[in-house]
Amino acid sequence: MTKKIHTITLGRRGFLQGAVATGLAAGTMPLGQAIWAAEGAMLNAFSYADIDKLDPGFYQNGYNVDVMNCIYHKLARYVPGREWEIENEAAEELEQVDDTHIRFRLKPGIMFSGGYGEMTAEDVKFSFERVLEHDSPVKGDWGPLKEVQLDPDDKYAGTIVLEKPFQPLWTITIPYGVGHIVSKKAVMEATGDGGDFGMKPPAFSGPYILDEWKPNQYVKLTRNPDYSGELKPGYDEIRIIPMDDEKVAERAYEAGDLDYTGISLSSLSNYKANPPADTTIKEFPSLYYVWVGMNIDNEVTGNEDLRKAIQWAINVPQIMDAAYFGEAKPSTGLIAPGLTGHREKALIPPEGDLDKAREYLEKAGGPPAQPITIDTLNATTWKTIAEVIQAQLGQIGIQVQVNVQDSGSFWTLGMESEGDRWKNMQLVVNRFSMMPDPFYATTWFTSDQVGIWNWERFSNPEFDKLNDEALSEADKDKRAAMYRKMQDLMEESGAYRFLTHEASPVMYRDSVEPALRPDARPLYVGFKPA
Amino acid sequence: MALYAIQRLLLSVLIIAVAVCLLNIMLHLVPGDPAVMILGPRATPELIEKTRVEMGLDQPFLIQMATFFGNLLRGDMGVDVFTGRSVTTIVMEALPFTLALISASIAWAALIGIPLGAYSALRRNTWIDRITGILSVGTISIPSFVMALYGTLIFAVWLGWLPAIGAGEGFGDQVVHLILPAFAVGVSWVGYIARIVRAAMLEVMGENHVRMARAFGLREGRIARGYVLRIAVLPAVTLIGAGVAHLFSAAVFVEVIFARPGIGALIVSAVNERNYPIVLGAVLITTAIIVLATLISDLVIAWLDPRQREGL
Numbered sequence: 001m002t003k004k005i006h007t008i009t010l011g012r013r014g015f016l017q018g019a020v021a022t023g024l025a026a027g028t029m030p031l032g033q034a035i036w037a038a039e040g041a042m043l044n045a046f047s048y049a050d051i052d053k054l055d056p057g058f059y060q061n062g063y064n065v066d067v068m069n070c071i072y073h074k075l076a077r078y079v080p081g082r083e084w085e086i087e088n089e090a091a092e093e094l095e096q097v098d099d100t101h102i103r104f105r106l107k108p109g110i111m112f113s114g115g116y117g118e119m120t121a122e123d124v125k126f127s128f129e130r131v132l133e134h135d136s137p138v139k140g141d142w143g144p145l146k147e148v149q150l151d152p153d154d155k156y157a158g159t160i161v162l163e164k165p166f167q168p169l170w171t172i173t174i175p176y177g178v179g180h181i182v183s184k185k186a187v188m189e190a191t192g193d194g195g196d197f198g199m200k201p202p203a204f205s206g207p208y209i210l211d212e213w214k215p216n217q218y219v220k221l222t223r224n225p226d227y228s229g230e231l232k233p234g235y236d237e238i239r240i241i242p243m244d245d246e247k248v249a250e251r252a253y254e255a256g257d258l259d260y261t262g263i264s265l266s267s268l269s270n271y272k273a274n275p276p277a278d279t280t281i282k283e284f285p286s287l288y289y290v291w292v293g294m295n296i297d298n299e300v301t302g303n304e305d306l307r308k309a310i311q312w313a314i315n316v317p318q319i320m321d322a323a324y325f326g327e328a329k330p331s332t333g334l335i336a337p338g339l340t341g342h343r344e345k346a347l348i349p350p351e352g353d354l355d356k357a358r359e360y361l362e363k364a365g366g367p368p369a370q371p372i373t374i375d376t377l378n379a380t381t382w383k384t385i386a387e388v389i390q391a392q393l394g395q396i397g398i399q400v401q402v403n404v405q406d407s408g409s410f411w412t413l414g415m416e417s418e419g420d421r422w423k424n425m426q427l428v429v430n431r432f433s434m435m436p437d438p439f440y441a442t443t444w445f446t447s448d449q450v451g452i453w454n455w456e457r458f459s460n461p462e463f464d465k466l467n468d469e470a471l472s473e474a475d476k477d478k479r480a481a482m483y484r485k486m487q488d489l490m491e492e493s494g495a496y497r498f499l500t501h502e503a504s505p506v507m508y509r510d511s512v513e514p515a516l517r518p519d520a521r522p523l524y525v526g527f528k529p530a
Numbered sequence: 531m532a533l534y535a536i537q538r539l540l541l542s543v544l545i546i547a548v549a550v551c552l553l554n555i556m557l558h559l560v561p562g563d564p565a566v567m568i569l570g571p572r573a574t575p576e577l578i579e580k581t582r583v584e585m586g587l588d589q590p591f592l593i594q595m596a597t598f599f600g601n602l603l604r605g606d607m608g609v610d611v612f613t614g615r616s617v618t619t620i621v622m623e624a625l626p627f628t629l630a631l632i633s634a635s636i637a638w639a640a641l642i643g644i645p646l647g648a649y650s651a652l653r654r655n656t657w658i659d660r661i662t663g664i665l666s667v668g669t670i671s672i673p674s675f676v677m678a679l680y681g682t683l684i685f686a687v688w689l690g691w692l693p694a695i696g697a698g699e700g701f702g703d704q705v706v707h708l709i710l711p712a713f714a715v716g717v718s719w720v721g722y723i724a725r726i727v728r729a730a731m732l733e734v735m736g737e738n739h740v741r742m743a744r745a746f747g748l749r750e751g752r753i754a755r756g757y758v759l760r761i762a763v764l765p766a767v768t769l770i771g772a773g774v775a776h777l778f779s780a781a782v783f784v785e786v787i788f789a790r791p792g793i794g795a796l797i798v799s800a801v802n803e804r805n806y807p808i809v810l811g812a813v814l815i816t817t818a819i820i821v822l823a824t825l826i827s828d829l830v831i832a833w834l835d836p837r838q839r840e841g842l
Contacts, residue, residue: 053612060612137573199614215615215620216791216795216799242789243695244795249789255694257695408560409562415563415566417575452575
């Protein structure tokens with residue numbers, strides 16, 4: 001079974017208390033207890049997208065990280081389960097010495113494949129610093145990283161030095177994409193300058209290796225013959241099969257071609273009533289956040305009273321019923337339940353209030369003379385959301401035109417670099433993903449993101465200040481209050497109506513024991529036969 | 531015949547060049563920045579601009595076009611903006627899957643459709659002819675993606691006889707994985723081919739040379755095979771040639787539904803990602819195949835029927 005070394009509540013203090021003990025416990029455990037791998041087993045799993053980058057320093061999205069988790073090591077990793085926790089992986093010891101110094105010591109004996117030798121602190125330094133040196137698109141994950149100092153007396157030990165405190169380090173940086181450690185020697189040989197090696201990992205250190213990648217067909221991971229760590233692979237082979245449509249994955253699962261898949265919310269009630277044979281269905285919350293945004297700099301939606309009329313006219317439970325078949329719950333803001341900064345309730349109740357909406361509309365001078373537009377992605381759920389809002393706003397006399405766009409067009413809608421389209425954008429149904437730190441959600445809505453990802457063009461100095469300060473705030477309660485206040489400010493601007501965090505149901509064979517993050521993201525490295 | 535072939539070949543090259551030019555124009559008209567799609571949401575504006583320069587997107591449109599055609603003459607279709615892999619490699623990896631799908635679809639449709647149409651014509655106005663007519667119109671009316679969905683449900687989910695997704699590995703496995711997708715794409719073509727062949731057979735059966743053959747006392751079976759079907763099959767050949775474009779369209783849906791690799795699935799994802807080099811490369815190859823198929827069908831018809839060559 002998966003060896004749960006020791007788990008600690010995510011956060012700096014908790015980590016300080018637990019990390020050293022974690023490493024010690026791991027180091028003293030007999031090897032025999034850790035070995036549980038099944039022989040000859042194969043897992044077929046569904047993925048929403050194909051991989052396109054296996055260099056952790058330049059990772060693009062979570063689908064790539066799903067594979068990286070299997071083929072590389074990190075200092076610490078997420079613990080599968082319902083709570084956001086991390087545990088040591090490559091680190092024997094991981095300790096926050098003070099607000100800007102994190103000391104680590106690697107477990108001895110972690111080997112890189114291809115004869116690239118043992119993992120040392122030099123590899124850690126190289127892996128982390130190259131993200132900044134090569135101006136990676138995801139260098140923001142390392143925040144204020146200054147350098148990694150090596151311990152002259154211990155080749156396994158070093159200290160991560162930050163310019164200033166950075167709380168997401170424990171929730172995003174170390175256990176996720178840029179936290180993976182690569183072989184300095186192998187990467188330098190492959191790239192010459194230590195830059196992006198793209199899809200060709202020069203060496204592996206995890207329990208699996210990338211055996212084969214057939215674009216748009218599958219990613220094949222097999223046991224790493226050089227692996228000597230404690231996380232023995234549960235399967236001889238894992239195939240991760242990308243599919244554009246989760247309905248296709250559902251049918252493939254029913255036909256026996258998959259062992260694990262996500263389920264669409266429209267299918268969930270059917271599956272719960274009539275589950276496929278030998279199947280377990282589980283529901284998880286999601287970290288996605290969906291909202292209706294309103295362009296503050298547009299001539300029509302620039303009217304704050306009109307925006308507030310729209311906020312109050314939108315009935316979120318009705319949208320949940322129509323677009324999510326009643327399987328998703330209304331959200332209170334950007335930050336999902338269970339995360340620091342989650343609000344217990346929004347300022348505007350989910351059901352809204354048509355009388356209040358009419359009051360605001362009257363103050364705004366009545367409905368706009370021309371229909372206002374609502375832009376949305378060409379996906380069924382999003383279109384339904386837009387159509388329900390169209391009907392709801394019709395109740396107070398606001399005519400709405402739904403503009404459906406393909407993903408390439410939609411995702412540049414509010415960007416100033418794409419010409420003047422942002423000026424005509426009025427309402428937009430939007431959905432962002434996030435990681436288990438509130439910083440990851442609020443960072444897109446600051447003033448310097450206006451015209452980039454802040455399409456509502458919301459600009460509030462207090463919000464910006466709080467966003468900066470919360471990054472360094474070590475007191476969890478204070479930090480939570482700051483993020484709650486930031487969501488209040490967003491809602492008070494009238495530019496946002498928060499809808500939902502959706503949900504992440506999955507199903508898998510009874511013969512599989514999955515390892516899933518609290519948001520149902522698969523941690524394939526921990527999957528094993530039941 | 532050689533002159534005819536050369537003329538058609540030159541025309542084909544022109545068509546491909548025009549198609550690629552039009553596609554280039556359309557790609558530049560639709561909104562969406564490839565650099566943003568490549569780098570993801572956390573890239574800085576400076577990095578996005580740097581990437582745009584590296585990709586040549588900062589150049590005027592005509593320069594980009596000239597660069598594309600210049601590279602094309604050297605056999606270089608560029609690289610995938612996400613993975614850095616050669617577009618030629620990516621397209622050529624996907625192409626065999628689509629070609630196999632289209633070939634299998636049209637082959638089984640022709641194998642069933644031609645005899646069905648011929649038999650229907652020979653048994654004109656009988657109950658067999660009427661049933662064939664109903665079946666033909668019925669299959670023509672069913673979109674390939676509907677057939678794909680029901681085919682999967684029945685043969686993969688309920689009966690468990692065939693795989694629901696993928697392309698398989700090794701020849702035997704690949705053939706098994708091809709059955710359902712080829713059925714879905716080809717089924718409407720059974721109806722098309724049967725109706726065309728039936729109509730052409732009836733027309734040819736009334737011509738003088740057929741009456742002459744009958745007058746000489748040849749058996750009906752020999753007349754049908756040797757004197758009628760050979761001519762009656764020509765419209766079906768034209769239909770198949772011209773229908774390759776339609777088959778590619780059907781393959782797009784079917785490749786998504788069966789999670790099969792192929793040109794259709796490749797173009798869909800590349801368009802969504804604004805992966806211009808892949809879109810251009812895949813469409814270039816697809817256009818070339820469609821034009822080539824039309825050319826081949828014209829040449830076959832010209833070979834079978836000398837009157838076509840005289841029309842030039």
